[in-house]
Amino acid sequence: MGRLRGVAGRLRALLGTARRRVDPALRTLTPAGRGVLALTVVAWILGWRLGWDEMTLLAATGLVLLAICALFMIGRTNLEVRVAVEPPRVSVGESVAGSLSVVNKARTPALPFVLELPVGEGGVAFSYPLMRPGGTQEEIFVVPTEKRGVIDVGPATSVRGDPVGLFRRDLGWSDVSEIFVHPRIVPLEPLGTGLMRDLEGVTSNNVSMSDLAFHALREYTPGDDLRHVHWRSSARHGKLLVRQFLDTRRSHLTIVVDSRPGSYRSDDDYETAVSVAGSLLVRALLDEYDASFASGRHAASKVVGKAVLDACARAEPSPETLVSVAREANRLAPDTSFAVLVSGPFTDFVELQRAAGQFGIDVAKAAVRVDHELTPAVRTAGDLPLLTLGRLEELAPLLHWGIG
Structure with a gap:
């Protein structure tokens, strides 16, 4: 029994080794290759069991075809592939050029192969002839940027196969690069919320004992920090006086864009809504505000620099309600001092108020309604100013009139 168990163990080990070696080869078979292999096996069984010479000939033909095609898969591919795109951030419609550099790092020539490079929803393919060791070849491609969004470029994948299409081996050689296609924006005047700045931000009416905005002097009470005693005034009045301050806070603009396609008359109106958000966010950064953005499933808090438009580029239509997105935006940016809601004509005013x-x-609030069929207008219902516009160019005068 012990000998039988030993034989069984060795047999399992051999089968495991054989499977590990055969599996990579089987994975290179295409659906057509699997069909030819299955047909070859069936024809061989029929020819052997029934004595059909025709089936035996068919099996031999299939075996020879598989063997010849398998020869094209012999050898290892060792490439160095570099993908570069410039610039990585553009506005809608601006051109982006990419380069694909391939170096054969193997000691033997690389057999002809195809290099596929996904670009967004499409891609490009380059055919390479026999490449000598150390050989280099560079290709140029253009990335379409007609639509706002984030375009993934890569990974570059080499494709080795045979002329008949029975075998195929794909190998990835590069990482995925992102190209940010920013929304179109327009220049705006300073937001001017009517609050007065100091060294660190915007003053409020909340009294504090430790800040940068000096407010007044008051009589010392037990527990006050002696560092805030104003000694000159204390000597003049004959009693201890301490400095009193106003709390300061940095203005924080949060933009919430309704992401539901049913809220807008067209896809172009949604793009205009995102452009409105981008224009306001850029102006906020120029005014040294903190800036946050939320639309659908995507939200970014206190974004700075180019990342503010990167956040707008990632926005996509989704079914989340404006109220739920506004709730999430308030959670991410609890120190918001100015909130702007952007939506379409099919979001009623009650929902805007709820958001x-x-x-x-x-928090100061305003709403922007994008509708290309209506004329620009500003009205206030309750305490919520509502700006209606159809084109991005109408934002600057409306903003100055409505909440400037």
Whole structure:
């Protein structure tokens, strides 16, 4: 029994080794290759069991065809592939050029192969002839940027196969690069929320004992920090006086864009809504505000520099309600001081008010409705200014009139 168990163990080990060696080869078979292999096996069984010479000939033909095609897969591919795209950030419609550099790092010539490079929803393919060791070849391609969004470039994948298409081996050689296609924006005047700045931000009416905005002097009470005693005034009045300050806070603009396709008359109106958000966010950064953005499943808090438009580029239509997105935006940016809601004509005013209500009562709020069929207008219902526009160019005058 012990000898039988030993033989069985060795047999399992051999089968495992054989399977590990055969599996990579079987994975290179295409659906057509698997069909030819299956037909060859069936024809050989029929020819052997029934004595059909025709089946035996068919099996031999299939075997020879598989063997010849398998010869094209012999050898290892060792490439160095570099993908570069410039610039990595553009506005809608601007051109982006990419380069694909391939070096054969193997000691033997590389057999002809195809290099596939996914670009967004499409891709490009380059055919390479026999490449000598150390050989280099460079290709140029253009990335389409007609639509706002994030375009994934890569990974570059080499494709080795035979002329008949029975075998195929794909190998990835590069990482995925991102190209940010930013929304179109327009220049805006400073937002001017009517609040006065100091060294660190914007002053409020909240009294504090430790800040940068000096407010007044008051009589010392036990527990006050002696560092805030104003000694000259204390000597003049004959009693201890301490400095009193106002709390300061940095203005924080949060933009919430309705992502539901049913809220807009067209896809172009949604793109205009994102452009409105991008224009306001860029102006906020120029005014040294903090800036946050939320639309659908994507949200970014306190983005700075180019990342503010990167956040807009990632926005996509999704079914989340404006109220739920505003609630998430308030969670991510609880220190928001100015909130702007952007939506389409099919979002009723009550929902806009409910979304605005997700922010605190001390937060200034405004709404923008994008509708290319209506004329520009500004109105206020309750405490929520509502700006209506159809084109991005109408934002600057409306903004100055409505909340400037």
